[in-house]
Amino acid sequence: MGGLTSNSLAIDLAGLKLRSPTLNASGVLGISAPLLKRVYDLGVGAVVTKSLGPMSRTGHINPTVAEVEGGLLNAMGLPNPGVEGFMEELRELKWDGVPVVASFFASTIEEFQTSAKALCGAGADALELNLSCPNVGGESGMCAADAISVERVTSAVKKVANAPVIVKLSPNVTDIAGIAMAAERGGADAITAVNTLKAMAIDVNFRCPILANVTGGLSGPAIKSVALRCVWEIAEAVKVPIVGCGGVSNWRDAVEYLLAGASAVEIGTAVMYHGFEVYGSVNEGVARYLRENGFGSVKEVVGLAHRK
Amino acid sequence: MKAVKVEHVVQETPDITTIYFPRVDEARPGQYYMVWLPGVDEIPMSLSTIGDPSSVSVRVVGDATRALSQLKKGDKIGLRGPLGNGYTIKGKHPFLVGGGTGIASLTPLAEEMAAKDIKLTFLIGARSRDQLLFNERLSKLLGAGLVVSTDDGSEGFHGYASNYACDILSKGGFDHVYICGPELMAVKIWVDADKLNIPVQASLERLCKCALGLCGSCAIGPYRVCRDGPVFDSVKLREVASDFGKRRMDASSRMIRVDH
Numbered sequence: 279m280g281g282l283t284s285n286s287l288a289i290d291l292a293g294l295k296l297r298s299p300t301l302n303a304s305g306v307l308g309i310s311a312p313l314l315k316r317v318y319d320l321g322v323g324a325v326v327t328k329s330l331g332p333m334s335r336t337g338h339i340n341p342t343v344a345e346v347e348g349g350l351l352n353a354m355g356l357p358n359p360g361v362e363g364f365m366e367e368l369r370e371l372k373w374d375g376v377p378v379v380a381s382f383f384a385s386t387i388e389e390f391q392t393s394a395k396a397l398c399g400a401g402a403d404a405l406e407l408n409l410s411c412p413n414v415g416g417e418s419g420m421c422a423a424d425a426i427s428v429e430r431v432t433s434a435v436k437k438v439a440n441a442p443v444i445v446k447l448s449p450n451v452t453d454i455a456g457i458a459m460a461a462e463r464g465g466a467d468a469i470t471a472v473n474t475l476k477a478m479a480i481d482v483n484f485r486c487p488i489l490a491n492v493t494g495g496l497s498g499p500a501i502k503s504v505a506l507r508c509v510w511e512i513a514e515a516v517k518v519p520i521v522g523c524g525g526v527s528n529w530r531d532a533v534e535y536l537l538a539g540a541s542a543v544e545i546g547t548a549v550m551y552h553g554f555e556v557y558g559s560v561n562e563g564v565a566r567y568l569r570e571n572g573f574g575s576v577k578e579v580v581g582l583a584h585r586k
Numbered sequence: 587m588k589a590v591k592v593e594h595v596v597q598e599t600p601d602i603t604t605i606y607f608p609r610v611d612e613a614r615p616g617q618y619y620m621v622w623l624p625g626v627d628e629i630p631m632s633l634s635t636i637g638d639p640s641s642v643s644v645r646v647v648g649d650a651t652r653a654l655s656q657l658k659k660g661d662k663i664g665l666r667g668p669l670g671n672g673y674t675i676k677g678k679h680p681f682l683v684g685g686g687t688g689i690a691s692l693t694p695l696a697e698e699m700a701a702k703d704i705k706l707t708f709l710i711g712a713r714s715r716d717q718l719l720f721n722e723r724l725s726k727l728l729g730a731g732l733v734v735s736t737d738d739g740s741e742g743f744h745g746y747a748s749n750y751a752c753d754i755l756s757k758g759g760f761d762h763v764y765i766c767g768p769e770l771m772a773v774k775i776w777v778d779a780d781k782l783n784i785p786v787q788a789s790l791e792r793l794c795k796c797a798l799g800l801c802g803s804c805a806i807g808p809y810r811v812c813r814d815g816p817v818f819d820s821v822k823l824r825e826v827a828s829d830f831g832k833r834r835m836d837a838s839s840r841m842i843r844v845d846h
Contacts, residue, residue: 307810309839310803316808328802328839336837340620340628343796344587353800359840366841483589483662484624550798 292467296323303546304381311370324377334360349498353491372401410448410473425460432464442467497562498547514540530561537583603655609638615695622664634689677762685767711747732809747825773831
C-alpha cells in the first residue's frame with residue numbers, strides 16, 4: 279500500500295475519486311479478478327480490465343510476445359472471454375470494493391453501445407474505449423486513426439454510458455492532438471494516451487519475424503519519450519483529463535507524465551522488470567516527490583511543465 | 587531467444603518423445619523453457635534432463651507437440667528461459683509422484699536429490715507399462731526407491747497413481763511430497779498429504795502465453811503459473827484451492843472445468 283498513508287495521492291479523474299494516480303495498463307494482469315485484486319492491494323487507484331469484446335476470442339498463436347531492447351513487443355490478438363464471459367469477474371471485483379475501469383472494443387456502433395450498457399450495468403466505475411489495438415487487422419483495430427470515427431464511437435458510447443468514458447488513443451497517427459480533440463467533441467470524459475507503438479522483431483537464426491502475427495505493439499521504457507510527447511500535445515489541445523501510459527517504470531517517469539499534463543498513469547510492462555511491487559513503489563515515490571517539493575496534492579503538479 | 591540444434595531424439599513411449607539439445611543456461615529442476623518452432627507455435631516445456639545435453643519430453647496432444655515430436659537431429663528450435671521458480675529441495679525422506687509426462691519435470695529433481703544422498707521414493711504412474719516415461723533411467727538411479735503403478739496393471743501397482751500414493755503415504759516416514767502430473771491426480775495426493783501434515787510442492791499447468799507474468803492467461807487465484815510458479819507449495823495451494831483441480835481458463839480466458 280505504498281504511499282497511501284498520505285492522502286496527497288488522491289485524485290479526481292473525470293468525477294472518479296481515486297486513492298492514487300496509478301492504474302494497471304489494460305492487457306496487463308487484467309483478465310482475472312484475483313490477479314486484479316492483487317494489483318489493487320498494492321495501491322493502485324483503480325484497476326483496468328483486459329479489453330473485452332462483444333464475443334470471446336482466443337487471440338493469436340504464440341509467440342505473442344518478444345522482448346526487445348528497452349521494451350516488449352506483443353501481439354496477443356485481444357484474447358478475452360467476451361463482455362458476458364467477464365461479468366462474474368467484474369462482479370467479484372465490485373463485491374470487494376475495487377474501482378474498475380472496464381476496457382472494451384467492438385467493430386460496430388451497436389456493439390459498442392451494447393457492451394457499454396452491459397459493463398455499466400455490472401458496476402464498472404468507468405469505461406475505457408480501446409480504439410487503438412494495433413494487432414487485430416481490419417476487424418476492430420485502428421479506428422483511433424480516424425478523427426470522424428473516434429468522435430462517432432465516443433458520442434455513441436456516451437449516449438448509453440452512465441459512467442465516465444475514457445478514450446484510449448494510438449500513437450500510430452500523424453496528429454494525435456487532432457484525434458484527442460475529436461474524442462473530446464464526442465464527449466469523452468478523459469483520454470488515455472497511449473496504446474502501443476506498431477513495431478516488429480526478426481530473429482536472425484530463423485530469419486523470420488518472431489511474432490506469429492508478424493507485427494505487434496511496442497511497450498516499455500523504449501516508448502516513454504514518444505508517449506510523453508503525445509500527452510504533452512494532447513494537454514495543449516483538450517481540457518479533459520489525461521491518463522498517461524507508456525513506459526512508466528518508476529516514480530520519476532510518473533512525475534514526468536504528471537508535469538506533461540496527465541492526471542494519472544497506467545503501468546504495464548514494468549511489472550515484467552520489477553514485479554507487482556512497481557505499483558507501490560511508484561506511488562511511494564510520487565508521494566515523496568510531492569512532499570519534498572512542497573505540493574499538497576497530485577493536482578497541483580498536473581501540467582506544470584506547460585507554464586510559459 | 588536462443589536458437590539451438592537438436593542433438594538427438596529418443597522415442598520414449600508410443601506418444602512421448604525426448605528432444606536433447608546442448609545446454610544453454612544453468613537451470614533448476616522444475617523450471618521450463620518456452621520452446622519456439624517458427625511457423626508453428628511457442629509452448630512451455632519443463633526440462634526433463636538438466637545438464638549437457640539438456641532435454642524436454644513431449645507428449646503429442648496437438649499441432650505444436652506433434653511438430654516438436656517430429657524434430658530430427660540438426661533441426662533448430664528457439665528457447666526462451668529457463669523460466670519459473672522450480673522445486674526447492676526439502677526434507678530428509680521425500681516422496682515424489684509423477685503421472686504421465688509429469689514424470690519428466692520430477693526426474694532431474696530425483697537425480698539432484700540422489701546426488702545429494704537424499705533417500706527418496708519416486709512413484710511413477712501411467713496408463714500401461716509401455717507408457718511409463720524414464721522407467722529404466724530411474725530404476726538405474728533409484729533401485730528399490732522407484733515404485734510403479736499402471737492403470738491397467740501391466741506393471742507394478744494395478745490402479746491409479748493417486749491411490750497407490752495414498753497407500754504409500756499412509757505407511758508413514760515421508761516428510762515432503764513432490765507432485766507433477768494430471769491435476770486431478772495432483773489434487774488428490776495433495777489432500778491426502780495435507781491430512782498427514784506433510785508439506786507438498788506441486789508443479790501446475792495452465793495456458794501460458796507471454797510467460798513474462800504480464801498477460802494473465804495462466805492465472806490461478808492471485809498467482810501466475812508462469813512467474814509465481816509453476817511449482818506451488820502447500821500454503822499457496824491452499825490459497826488457490828477453489829481453482830486447483832477444479833477450474834482453469836481456456837485460450838479466451840473463460841473459466842472451464844479441469845477434467846484430467
